[in-house]
Amino acid sequence: MRPEMTDTKGITRAERLAGEIADAILAGDLAPGSRLDEAGLAARYGVSRTPVREALRQLAATGLIDAKPRRGASVSHVTSRQLETLFVAMGEIEATCARLAAISMTPIERRRLEALHERMGETAARNEEAVYAEANVAFHTMIYAGANNAVISDIATGLRRRLSPFRRAQFRAPGRLTLSHGEHDAVVKAVLRGDAATAHAAMLRHVSLVEDAFEQLAQVAPHRAGG
Amino acid sequence: MRPEMTDTKGITRAERLAGEIADAILAGDLAPGSRLDEAGLAARYGVSRTPVREALRQLAATGLIDAKPRRGASVSHVTSRQLETLFVAMGEIEATCARLAAISMTPIERRRLEALHERMGETAARNEEAVYAEANVAFHTMIYAGANNAVISDIATGLRRRLSPFRRAQFRAPGRLTLSHGEHDAVVKAVLRGDAATAHAAMLRHVSLVEDAFEQLAQVAPHRAGG
DNA sequence: CTCCGACAAATTGCATGCAATAAATAACAA
DNA sequence: TTGTTATTTATTGCATGCAATTTGTCGGAG
Numbered sequence: 001m002r003p004e005m006t007d008t009k010g011i012t013r014a015e016r017l018a019g020e021i022a023d024a025i026l027a028g029d030l031a032p033g034s035r036l037d038e039a040g041l042a043a044r045y046g047v048s049r050t051p052v053r054e055a056l057r058q059l060a061a062t063g064l065i066d067a068k069p070r071r072g073a074s075v076s077h078v079t080s081r082q083l084e085t086l087f088v089a090m091g092e093i094e095a096t097c098a099r100l101a102a103i104s105m106t107p108i109e110r111r112r113l114e115a116l117h118e119r120m121g122e123t124a125a126r127n128e129e130a131v132y133a134e135a136n137v138a139f140h141t142m143i144y145a146g147a148n149n150a151v152i153s154d155i156a157t158g159l160r161r162r163l164s165p166f167r168r169a170q171f172r173a174p175g176r177l178t179l180s181h182g183e184h185d186a187v188v189k190a191v192l193r194g195d196a197a198t199a200h201a202a203m204l205r206h207v208s209l210v211e212d213a214f215e216q217l218a219q220v221a222p223h224r225a226g227g
Numbered sequence: 228m229r230p231e232m233t234d235t236k237g238i239t240r241a242e243r244l245a246g247e248i249a250d251a252i253l254a255g256d257l258a259p260g261s262r263l264d265e266a267g268l269a270a271r272y273g274v275s276r277t278p279v280r281e282a283l284r285q286l287a288a289t290g291l292i293d294a295k296p297r298r299g300a301s302v303s304h305v306t307s308r309q310l311e312t313l314f315v316a317m318g319e320i321e322a323t324c325a326r327l328a329a330i331s332m333t334p335i336e337r338r339r340l341e342a343l344h345e346r347m348g349e350t351a352a353r354n355e356e357a358v359y360a361e362a363n364v365a366f367h368t369m370i371y372a373g374a375n376n377a378v379i380s381d382i383a384t385g386l387r388r389r390l391s392p393f394r395r396a397q398f399r400a401p402g403r404l405t406l407s408h409g410e411h412d413a414v415v416k417a418v419l420r421g422d423a424a425t426a427h428a429a430m431l432r433h434v435s436l437v438e439d440a441f442e443q444l445a446q447v448a449p450h451r452a453g454g
Numbered sequence: 455c456t457c458c459g460a461c462a463a464a465t466t467g468c469a470t471g472c473a474a475t476a477a478a479t480a481a482c483a484a
Numbered sequence: 485t486t487g488t489t490a491t492t493t494a495t496t497g498c499a500t501g502c503a504a505t506t507t508g509t510c511g512g513a514g
Contacts, residue, residue, distance in 0.1 A: 012497070039465075265495075299495070
C-alpha cells in the first residue's frame with residue numbers, strides 16, 4: 001500500500017535496485033515477458049542475489065513484474081484486456097479523487113488548482129506538448145492531494161505509475177491539448193464550486209477520453225514496450 | 228492485475244509466514260506497536276531469518292506493518308485519524324464497486340446477489356449475528372466481483388483486510404442487523420436495476436453507517452491504539 | 455514416429471556467517 | 485547534576501553456500 005511516501009532515503013540496496021529495475025522496465029530496456037534472472041541481475045548491478053530478491057518481491061507487489069513461487073520472475077506483460085481493466089480502475093479512482101477534492105479541498109488548494117489550470121490553458125493554446133505533459137502530471141497530482149486521503153492518493157499514484165509507460169505519447173494526437181484542457185475545465189469548475197457528483201463524472205469522462213486517445217495510438221503503433 | 232491473489236498454494240515458507248504473522252496481528256496476538264524482531268520470529272516459527280525478512284517485506288507492502296530501512300519493523304499502529312482515512316477510502320472503493328457492479332454484473336451474478344440478499348433478510352430477522360456476519364462478507368465480496376475489474380476488487384479486498392480487526396463487533400450494536408439489511412436493500416435494488424449513481428450513493432451511505440457503528444463501539448472500549 | 459519416463463542442468467528457496475548501522479550505555483567534563 | 489561523547493551492544497542488511505524443485509533433454513518402449 002505504501003510504495004514509498006517519505007520513505008527514509010532508501011539507502012538500502014534493495015530499494016535502489018527496485019527503482020533501477022522499475023526504471024529499466026518503464027523505459028523499455030526490459031521488454032514485457034523478459035525473464036528476470038536473479039543471478040543475472042545480481043551480476044549486472046554488482047550486488048549479491050539477496051537484495052535482488054527483495055527488490056523483485058517489492059516490484060511484484062506493485063504488479064510491475066510477475067513472480068510465481070518456484071518459477072522465477074518476469075516483466076508482467078500486460079494484455080490489452082488487463083490494460084483496459086487498469087484504465088477503468090484509474091478512471092474510477094481519479095474520479096473518486098475529484099469527488100473528494102470537491103468536498104474537502106482547502107481554499108488554498110483550490111486557488112492553486114485554478115492557477116495551474118489557467119496556466120495550462122495558455123500552454124495548450126501555444127501547443128507546447130512537453131510543457132503541457134509535465135503540468136498535466138502536476139494537475140492530476142494536485143487532484144490526488146486534494147482528496148485529503150493518503151490511502152486513496154497512494155492508490156492513485158500507484159496506478160498512475162503502472163500506466164505511465166502507456167501514456168507517453170498521449171498528447172501526440174492532433175488537437176489533444178486543447179481537448180484535454182477543456183475536459184480539465186469541467187473538472188476544475190465542478191471542484192471549485194464543490195459539486196462532488198459533477199466533478200466525479202467530469203473526471204471519469206476525461207480519463208475515458210484519454211484511454212480512447214491511447215487506443216487510437218495503439219492501433220497505429222502496437223505496443224512493443226519500446227515506447 | 229495479478230490474475231490470482233490466492234497465489235499458487237503458497238508453498239514457500241515466506242508466504243506461509245506472512246499469513247501466520249498477519250493472522251497473529253489481526254487476531255490481536257501482536258499488539259499495534261509491537262516490535263517484530265526478525266531473529267525472534269525466526270525462532271518462534273522455526274525457520275531462518277531469510278523467509279522472515281521476505282514475509283515482513285510482503286506485509287509492509289500491504290500496510291499491515293511498518294518497516295523502516297535500518298530500524299526494523301513493527302505492527303503499524305493505526306491512529307484514529309488514519310483509521311478514519313481508511314474508512315473513507317473503503318467507503319469510496321466499495322461505492323465504486325457498487326457503481327461498476329450496477330453497470331457490468333452479469334444476469335447470473337445479479338440473480339445470486341438477490342438470492343443471497345433475501346437469505347440475509349431472514350437471517351437478520353432471526354437476529355443470528357454470526358451467520359449474518361459471515362454472509363455479509365460474502366455479500367461485499369460479491370459486489371467486488373460484480374465490478375468485473377480485477378484491479379479494483381484487489382484494492383477493495385486489501386482495504387477490507389486492513390480494516391478487518393476493527394470490524395469484529397460491528398453487529399453487536401442493537402438492531403444493527405436489520406439496519407444493515409435495509410441499507411443493503413437500497414444497494415441491491417439499485418444494482419439490480421442498473422442504476423449506477425444510486426448504487427454508488429447507497430453503498431457509500433452503508434459504509435459510512437458501519438463506520439459510525441464502529442465509532443460508537445470504539446468509545447465504549449477504546450483500543451489505546453491512538454497516538 | 456510418438457509418447458512416456460528418468461536423468462541432468464539450471465534456478466529458486468533457505469540457512470548461516472559477517473559487516474554495517476543505529477540505539478543504548480557508560481564515562482568524562484563542565 | 486547534566487550534557488556531550490565514545491564505546492558497547494543488538495539488530496538489520498548483505499554475501500555466500502547448499503538443498504529442493506522445476507525444466508529441458510535424451511533414451512527406450514510401444
